[in-house]
Amino acid sequence: MQLSTFKSIAATLLLAVLATGCATQQKPYDYATFKESKPKTILVLPPLNNSPDVAATYGMLSQVTYPLAESGYYVLPVALVDETFKQNGLTTPADIHNVAPAKLREIFGADAGLYVDVKKYGSSYIVVNSVTMVTAEAKLVDLRSGKLLWEGSATASSNEGQNNSNGLVGMLVAAIVNQIIATSTDASYNMAGITSARLLMAGRKNGMLYGPRSPKYQSD
Amino acid sequence: MTIRSPLRVSLALTLLILTGCATRQPQLYGWGSYQQQVYQYLKADGSKSNEEQILALEETAEKNRAKGEAFPPGYHAHLGLLYANAGKEDLVVQEFTTEKTLFPESAAYMDFLLRKFKK
Numbered sequence: 001m002q003l004s005t006f007k008s009i010a011a012t013l014l015l016a017v018l019a020t021g022c023a024t025q026q027k028p029y030d031y032a033t034f035k036e037s038k039p040k041t042i043l044v045l046p047p048l049n050n051s052p053d054v055a056a057t058y059g060m061l062s063q064v065t066y067p068l069a070e071s072g073y074y075v076l077p078v079a080l081v082d083e084t085f086k087q088n089g090l091t092t093p094a095d096i097h098n099v100a101p102a103k104l105r106e107i108f109g110a111d112a113g114l115y116v117d118v119k120k121y122g123s124s125y126i127v128v129n130s131v132t133m134v135t136a137e138a139k140l141v142d143l144r145s146g147k148l149l150w151e152g153s154a155t156a157s158s159n160e161g162q163n164n165s166n167g168l169v170g171m172l173v174a175a176i177v178n179q180i181i182a183t184s185t186d187a188s189y190n191m192a193g194i195t196s197a198r199l200l201m202a203g204r205k206n207g208m209l210y211g212p213r214s215p216k217y218q219s220d
Numbered sequence: 221m222t223i224r225s226p227l228r229v230s231l232a233l234t235l236l237i238l239t240g241c242a243t244r245q246p247q248l249y250g251w252g253s254y255q256q257q258v259y260q261y262l263k264a265d266g267s268k269s270n271e272e273q274i275l276a277l278e279e280t281a282e283k284n285r286a287k288g289e290a291f292p293p294g295y296h297a298h299l300g301l302l303y304a305n306a307g308k309e310d311l312v313v314q315e316f317t318t319e320k321t322l323f324p325e326s327a328a329y330m331d332f333l334l335r336k337f338k339k
Contacts, residue, residue, distance in 0.1 A: 040325050041325045041326070055263065058259065058262035058263050059259070059263075061258075061262060062255055062256075062258040062259035062262055063255060063259075065254075065255060065258070065292065065293065065294060066251065066255055066292075069248065069249060069292050069293045069294075070247060070248055070249070072248070073293075074293045074323050074325040074326060075293045075294060076293075076294065076326065076329055077293075077294030077297035077298050077301070077319075078258060078262075078294065079258050079261045079262055079298055079301060080294075080297055080298065080300075080301050080333070082262065083301065084333075107329075107332060108328065108329045108332075109325075109326075109327070109328020109329050109332075110329075189259060193255075213248065214248070
């Protein structure tokens with residue numbers, strides 16, 4: 001009797017833990033330096049690419065303006081910034097990430113720099129499922145002081161919440177079709193958009209703070 | 221019903237995962253195809269000419285004006301870049317200046333670009 005009571009309590013607890021996923025309390029992020037810095041403008045550097053897909057840098061770079069701007073920041077025009085780097089002989093993300101913050105501040109006049117590192121980018125055919133996955137990390141650095149203001153990471157994958165209920169043959173066919181769709185319509189680019197929003201949209205747990213152009217500025 | 225409910229649950233779950241715990245809020249800007257055009261420009265695979273990219277942005281601009289939506293940061297500056305590649309100098313100056321007017325925070329960089337461009 002007592003054992004079964006214990007079991008049911010344990011099961012209830014487990015269920016509660018699973019159900020409250022979003023609400024779990026982690027160590028709160030320390031925003032002190034971020035709040036003190038009050039950045040208005042963000043310079044996004046061309047992302048480092050640690051994935052095998054050469055398209056990762058530009059795929060990610062062209063998706064980051066949306067979440068940052070909608071969170072209330074001015075984002076320097078990413079393609080123009082890339083051209084400016086090229087005209088100054090900086091052609092690789094690694095070279096660009098090594099430029100001193102003060103120098104970036106001098107040329108672009110931005111308050112903060114966003115350093116993105118793409119860890120995973122692309123589609124792969126894993127046994128019975130074709131998966132498109134984009135994973136990235138980001139660091140926001142104050143270009144005036146060189147201090148780290150915030151860092152985070154995010155991932156998005158095409159097989160999230162997918163339930164296989166069509167049997168093995170159905171799954172294999174679906175996987176092949178997925179792979180074709182994945183490569184022909186640039187699924188990685190679309191996935192990079194979701195990763196980017198999860199990574200940089202303000203108002204998320206341990207995420208970016210709202211910027212001055214947002215009505216929610218300084219409410220977080 | 222019994223067959224459909226797991227599907228409905230998984231759809232709801234997907235939505236929940238995609239939107240996380242954040243709530244939706246109205247957008248600050250009218251984006252149109254801006255980010256797609258930036259992608260076209262950066263990947264430079266020749267699938268869309270400079271002229272076609274300009275037309276796509278001009279189309280978004282018209283829609284934004286008709287709907288009274290604000291232009292996102294970088295929109296006018298990027299259009300200026302495309303005009304520069306098309307050799308339309310007066311339009312470049314106009315777009316960079318518009319960017320600066322809409323977003324005074326961009327002044328340092330826009331002035332840097334205008335100095336380079338005018339010399």
